[in-house]
Amino acid sequence: MTEHGAQSTHPTIYLTEPMTETEERALRTWLGHQESETGSPTVTFANTDQALSALTRRDDDPMVTPVRVVWLPDITNGHRAQRLRDVLSARDPLHLGANAQRRVLRTDPARCRVIEGDAASLSELRDRLAERGGGSLPNFIRRQAALALERAERSLLGTQYKVSRFVVEEITDTSRFTAGIKNLAARLNLTVVDVDRQARADLDEMVAAQSRRAIALWDQLGRYFSRAYRLDVDTTRFEELRELNREHSLVFLPSHRSYLDPLVLRPALLANDLPLNHVMGGLNVSFWPIGPISKRSGTVFIRRKFDGDEIYKWTLREYMRFLLNKRFNLEWYIEGGRSRTGKLRPPRYGLLTYLAKAFQSSDASDVYLVPVSLVYDQLYEVSAMAAEAHGAEKRKESIRWLVGYVRAQGQRRGVAHVTVGRPLSLRDSLAQEDDLRLAIQKTGIEVSHRINEVTPITASSLVMLAFLGIEDRALTVPELGFILGPMVDYMTARKLPTAGDVDLTNPQVIRKALFTHLDSGVLKRFDEGNERVYYLGRDQGLVAAFYRNNTIHFLLVRAIAEMVLVAAVDEKFADPLADGWAEAKAIRDLLKFEFFFSDKETFQEELRAELSLIDPAWESDLSKTEHVEHILSEVRPYLAHRVLQPFLEAYEVVADHLLDAPVSEDFDEKTFVAGCLALAQQRRLRQQLASSESISSELFATALQLARNRKLIEVADPEVPERRLAFAEEVRTLVRRVREIRALAHVKLDQVKGADSAAQIVGDPGAELDR
Secondary structure (H helix, E strand, O other), X not given: OOOOOOOOOOOXXXXXXXXXXXXXXXXXXXXXXXXHHHOOOXXXXXXXXXXXXXXXXXXXXXXXXXXXXXXXXXXXXXXXXXXXXXXXXXXXXXXXXXXXXXXXXXXXXXXXEEEEOOOEEHHHHHHHHHHOOOOOHHHHHHHHHHHHHHHHHHHHHOHHHOXXXXXXXXXXXXXXXXXXXXXXXXXXXXXXXXXHHHHHHHHHHHOOOOOHHHHHHHHHHHHHHOOOOEEEEEOOOHHHHHHHHOOOEEEEEEOOOOOOHXXXXXXXXHOOOOOOEEEEEEHHHOOOOHHHHHHOOOEEEEOOOOOOOHHHHHHHHHHHHXXXXXXXXXXXOOOOOOOOOOOOOXXXXXXXXXXXXXXXXXXXXXXXXXXXXXXXXXXXXXXXXXXXXXXXXXXXXXXXXXHHHHHHOOOOOOEEEEEEOOOEEHHHHHOOOOOHHHHHHHHHHHHHHHHHHHOOEOHHHHHHHHHOOOOOOOEEHHHHHHHHHHHHHHHHHOOOOEHHHOOOOOHHHHHHHHHHHHHHOOEEEEOOOOOOEEEEOOOOHHHHHHHHHOOHHHHHHHHHHHHHHHHHHHHOOOOHHHHHHHHHHHXXXXXXXXXXXXXXXXXXXXXXXXXXXXXXXXXXXXXXXXHHHHHHHHOOOOOHHHHOHHHHXXXXXXXXXXXXXXXXXXXXXXXXXXXXXXXXXXXXXXXXXXXXXXXXXXXHHHHHHHHHHOOOOOOOOOOHHHHHHHHHHHHHHHHHHHHHHHHHHHHHHHOOOOOOHXXXXXXXXXXXHOO
């Protein structure tokens, strides 16, 4: 129904629903008050087929006002207790059983309310049905009355309960749906009946049929599942989001680190007065009991693969169009799956494409994409993902798997950080390019950039940065301070964002991060000998890298700047500026599938700024080999080996293995990656790889993306062997240079003696750890 502002001379009819005896008594009391206020008798019609048919035959054009008796939930500590069997039942928490109603009306009558939905005249309802393509007027009135009452209920419950009902009917009972079905049937050479049946079945599978009971329980489950974390939410942009949401749908696109991500983001949004999102999730996690509960609390389960199913694709676009027209908010994870390395994965464009096409065919004036960064101090599932990167099979999600996962959350794992980036207008972003496919790709990359720019540096990631890039070496407290002190100074000079605005110069912050990593087993300590030392636990390289990689994007250009300085010494640049830019851009091109780089002009300015931080006079001195060597010897902190070496060494494994691979249009990637894993393991045992971090199927797969881009695989070209050899030489040169930087860093580290003043940033947590 629609809001009716002006006083109407049309007779008013109250449309009622089936009620219990107690509810009828409450409604009669309310109607009596209405009669005493207006001086006119009230007329009611029951919401039955016979009564509605009679209503539609009236010729006095009455105003139809739906009414409902509701029972407000009993709030205990701000949340109503729920049980699993309650959720799986059809009963809504606002509609109690008959016995409970009598008890509540006697003991707490304030919980019994009669609400009115927005009124609409019969002629208006008839016109609106005609605009939608016709259909049954009694059914349309019943559906519109229910929707109007749900809007009224939200005024009692808040925006959390923006419940979408009758979605399938709202989509299918339109001339647009009928026409689309006919067009699909003709194009696919199928019968209209078959296409209609499949489309409706697809809608039933994907549509989130929300219920308040499921929402309440899912909130409780979410708090229990994520109990390992304290939530830290940066609220800087929430006022802007609330203002945008008044007129537009918001599409939240978070980074994906954990199965817990939706459960962490959800309370952050609700606490800041934003409604529940429709979360687009994979059918792989729709198993009982989580599947039914999450679907009834807003999860839209989407098949993982449906490339050849034209009916499914069309149905998904129509559903997304409906959600945009109704101004519902959406959520999905732009990387497509959880990051196995800790850094942001390349965006997946499938759902973004469906969103763009749905938006173009919708009535929405705009949609805003909301980048969100999710970062955790520690994650239980990182060890499993690291094992998968080493070649282990992914464990299938199931109820047994879930029980183990939930139990593991009983251990405290620090803080979960939620940060919202700059919202992006979908309308403006798509307008940048005439080619829709290119516009969507640029939109996805821009969202990823905006996630990275607000992903905060955590003490957890900073500590892991110290322990990576030093091979298998243990560190004393003074050595930790020697490494971390300059890193903190560098991050401060660049004004990089930190999680929760923590002060990384505070020794307690670093100590706490060390405690967390020691408790989880990622770090170990050795107390014997004359000095306590700390070191990475066995096979923890990929786990440590996951935490470091959360913020590695901030350090990337600095690492490349160091590589440019080494190249200047190696190649004795004739034209320092031109040769330096060429070297930097070559590294950028090599790693373009691994990281999100700025456009070339911005990248050049970023590189210039980093070189100026290292040496303000660099621009006039790159041609002087002795001076560049002096600059390199004075660099603090050295970052190239901590940032780039694992990626370059993984690429070297792929490049070398390609030299032995046959040149053919057929390429068995799975077998090739298995060979890379074996070769990398061998090199690690021979200490030809700095750490187990480079033994990663994820990194090998990205290197193969580059190989495809350079036409080194899946082509039958006689020049391929020569191009593969050139590729291998390019990577070997970069590996040799990054190892030179690592050697310089080790020389400096070997000079650290005693309680260096920089160690004050760490202190010695050992005494406190003896608890």
